[in-house]
Amino acid sequence: xxxxxxxxxxxxxxxxxxxxxxxVDLIQSxxxxxxxxxxxxxxxxxxxxxxxxxxxxQDNRFRSEPGIPNQDKYLLSVLVAPLYNAEHxxxxxxxxxxxxxxxxxxxxxxxxMNPLQNNSNPRYHYLxxxxxxxxxxxxxxxxxxxxxxVEELRRLFSEKYICSVSELHREDVSQRFTSFLARIGLx
Amino acid sequence: MANELPQPFDPKYFPGSATExxxxxxxxxxxxxxVSEKKYGISKPRKIVVRARIVND
Numbered sequence: 704x705x706x707x708x709x710x711x712x713x714x715x716x717x718x719x720x721x722x723x724x725x726x727v728d729l730i731q732s733x734x735x736x737x738x739x740x741x742x743x744x745x746x747x748x749x750x751x752x753x754x755x756x757x758x759x760x761q762d763n764r765f766r767s768e769p770g771i772p773n774q775d776k777y778l779l780s781v782l783v784a785p786l787y788n789a790e791h792x793x794x795x796x797x798x799x800x801x802x803x804x805x806x807x808x809x810x811x812x813x814x815x816m817n818p819l820q821n822n823s824n825p826r827y828h829y830l831x832x833x834x835x836x837x838x839x840x841x842x843x844x845x846x847x848x849x850x851x852x853v854e855e856l857r858r859l860f861s862e863k864y865i866c867s868v869s870e871l872h873r874e875d876v877s878q879r880f881t882s883f884l885a886r887i888g889l890x
Numbered sequence: 891m892a893n894e895l896p897q898p899f900d901p902k903y904f905p906g907s908a909t910e911x912x913x914x915x916x917x918x919x920x921x922x923x924x925v926s927e928k929k930y931g932i933s934k935p936r937k938i939v940v941r942a943r944i945v946n947d
Contacts (some may be wrong), residue, residue: 725930728938735944742940748933786933800936839931865930 705820705840707716708830710868716860718781720756721873723838724856724863725749726782729806729849745801749786750851751868752881754778762853780850781835784880786841789829792819807833826884828876843876845883 713719727750731743752759761776791797795807811817818824819842820831828843856863868876 738944739938740942740944742942744940745935745936746938747935749931783936786931788934791934797920800934837927837929839928841931 705823705829705831707833708872710832710836710866710872711869712866713864716864718752718754718759718853719861719867720752720754720759720877721868721870722752722781723749723786723865723867724752724859725865726863727856728850731744747785749838749841749865750783751876753782754785754878759766766857778853781856782848782850784843784845784848786830786838786843786883789840789842791828792842792844796847798811816876822879825879825886828879830868838865843880844881848880 710723712723719768727747727749729745731745732741733743734741736831746751758776758778759781762778765771765774765776777837787797791799792805793808793810795805799806820829822829826845828845830841830843832838832840855856
C-alpha cells in the first residue's frame with residue numbers, strides 16, 4: 704500500500720518548509736547586447752520548499768515586525784526542488800521538454816517492491832497526495848534543486864501557493880534531502 | 891395432484907423473481923470515494939526564452 708502524504712492549507716501567508724508552489728521559474732541566464740535583452744529560464748509546474756523552517760520564520764518576522772534595527776535574519780533566497788509527475792519519471796520522460804532523457808524505472812504494482820514508491824532509493828522521494836488534493840503522485844529528485852529570490856516568492860505567494868506538506872512528512876523530506884546532499888562519494 | 895407440483899413462478903423456486911420484494915440497500919456513505927480532478931503536475935518543466943529590446947524615449 705502506498706503511503707499518502709498528509710497536506711494542509713495554511714491560514715498564514717508566510718513561506719514555510721514543505722510549501723508547494725506552482726509555475727516557479729529557474730532563471731538560467733540574462734544577457735544584454737546592443738539593447739537586446741535575452742532571458743533563458745525553465746518553468747517548473749510544481750516545486751517544494753526545502754529551506755529550514757526556522758530560517759523562514761525568522762526572515763518573515765524580521766521583515767514584518769517594525770522596529771527591528773537590522774536585517775540580520777533576512778534570507779536572500781529560498782531553496783526549492785521540483786516535483787515531477789511520477790508517471791513521467793517511470794518512463795524517464797519528465798524532462799523531455801528540456802531535451803533530456805532520464806533513466807526509466809520498472810513499475811511494479813506492489814509498492815513494497817517498488818523502489819520509488821517505498822522511498823528505498825535515496826535519490827528520490829515519492830509523494831502520494833490525498834484524493835481531495837489536486838496534485839498527481841509526484842517525485843522529488845534530490846539531484847535537482849535551485850533557489851528562488853525570497854522577496855519574489857513572498858510577492859507571488861497568494862498567486863502561486865497550493866498547499867503545504869504536513870510537519871512530519873516535510874521533516875521526512877528534509878531529512879532525506881540533507882542526507883543525500885551530505886553523502887560521501889567513495890571511489 | 892396438479893396442485894402439489896411447483897408452480898412455474900413460485901418464489902420458493904425462483905428467488906429474486908418479480909413476485910419477491912426487491913431489497914434496496916442504502917448507499918454506503920463510509921465507502922464513498924472522493925475523486926478530484928488532478929489539475930497540478932500534469933505538465934512537464936519547459937524551457938522559455940524571453941527576448942526584449944530596450945527602447946530609448
